[in-house]
Amino acid sequence: MNKSDLIETLYKSNELLPKNDIEDSLNYIIDCLSSSLSNGHRVEIRGFGSFSVRKRKERIARNPKTGKSISVTTKFHPYFRASKSLKEAINN
CATH class of the missing domain: 4.10.520.10 (IHF-like DNA-binding proteins)
Structure with a gap:
């Protein structure tokens, strides 16, 4: 499963949320993980x-x-x- 497959799966499980919002949320989570790791923190x-x-x-x-x-x-x-x-x- 890649990122777009994950977005599609999340969208199908909850069609009340727009696909763009799901994608933005996933990108934000990934950015937060990357930022924390680059600062030497454990997540x-x-x-x-x-x-x-x-x-x-x-x-x-x-x-x-x-x-x-x-x-x-x-x-x-x-x-x-x-x-x-x-x-x-x-x-x-």
Whole structure:
């Protein structure tokens, strides 16, 4: 399911809301999540999971085509951990 599929599913479940309002709301939620994560905060949605930022250390990597070593700087990446109830819902 992608973003437009999610918007369509939400619209079909509640046709009282205009599709544009649903799309704007979803975009706002995504912007809030992104903003919080970029500021180094953890975002927890009870019953779903938590989003956080993890740090990847600086390292030496290889270019697979040339075999040449290159230095990769320290980077941050988003991390998602599913809640226990989400894991149970998927596995049952």
